[in-house]
Amino acid sequence: MSDVEQELASIKALQASLKQRLDDDQAVLQQLAKRLWAQQESEKAKLSRELHDGIGQLLTGLTRRLQALSQQSPELATLHSIADMALHDVRQLSRLMSPTILDDLGLKPALNWLCRNLLEDEAITYESHIDLPADIPKDISILLFRIAQETLVNTVKHSAASTVTLSLGHHHNVIRLDIIDNGKGFDTKQVEPGIGLSSINDRASAFSAQLELISAIGKGTRTTVTVPI
């Protein structure tokens, strides 16, 4: 082997080892990002429990007592209705913060629940078509739930849509989630992603998921995420 060939071979070997190190570092970073998200979920769960067991219990007591009194006067009946709304709001906040339904029943009922809770109150009609593989890892379920949550919250806040379609399907080892609204849309080049969307983007990349947002003024918005399992 000539000197040049030898040098080439050693450069190639060096390149390969550098590539390996880069891959290893990236894998470590990805693990770290996943742990960070898991930690955030567990913090939220703690806060959600406190909200539910603390204020939630107090409001339950208040609502019950007002209910017992509500026959006595129309004013007390109205107070009961208000306390009941406050209880409903605290419960909903607590559940959106940490969706126990995901642990209890799995992703499909959890997504239906999410659509119902976020869209029904806003007079947005929705359809969901969900076809899931038998066993999805819990962290992937949480990822998909949180992406759907962020997307639907944005739809409610900004889109002025009247219908939303959520579909979730799988092919080989890839799950695909699409959320489509018929709202006013926006120019994806002009609008800077907000904190929620950026955080969802970061989160998706921690799981090697692809997140795509397609929209144009007057054309509604489609959010698509594909994630390998």
Added chain:
Amino acid sequence: MTINVVIADDHVLMRQGVSQMLNSHEHISVIDECNDGVELIASVLKHSPDVILMDISMPRMSGLVAIDKILAQRAAAKILVLSMHNEVEYVEAMRDAGAKGYILKESSGESLIDAIKKVAAGKICFPDTEEKNNDGQCQKHISPLSVLTRREREVFFLVAAGNTSKKIAELLDMSLKTAENHRSNIYKKLNLSSSAELIRMAGKAGLLE
């Protein structure tokens, strides 16, 4: 005849309270208490209870998985779910899984005993089966507004107070069209045709300020 019950809930105080209350009833006997789904399955196989009273959110094995495993081994098991969740998704999931009944933790002791007796007698007992099922129904008090969503209830009170759709849209920070949609949904759900009828109905139900 005594109904033998096994109860599973990881909240010890809740479980003991329910257990004590049930044991004070002459025809019900709690024969075992379990802390999670795994303990429950072992207990059901050992004791073959008449009724299994169980929570959904439990450590080690969730209620949903436990129901599946219990029914795989004891297909005729009568399971009554005792839960804090009043959402339709929970009720449906438990019904689909094969439970015979569903009752909320905030229900009265009487309704719980009633539900246990019904399930033991082979009837089903779910919160929204009242109309369909004349002999096995659960009692539930319904306020006229319970069919409305939270947002619709807000709109309801504003209509009852004499506000126009435009004013309501302003007050609730929504478009006029959304406010009108809410209004027409409320009319549809409560079977009303005008705001005058709504105010009359609110007055009758004691909901007017």
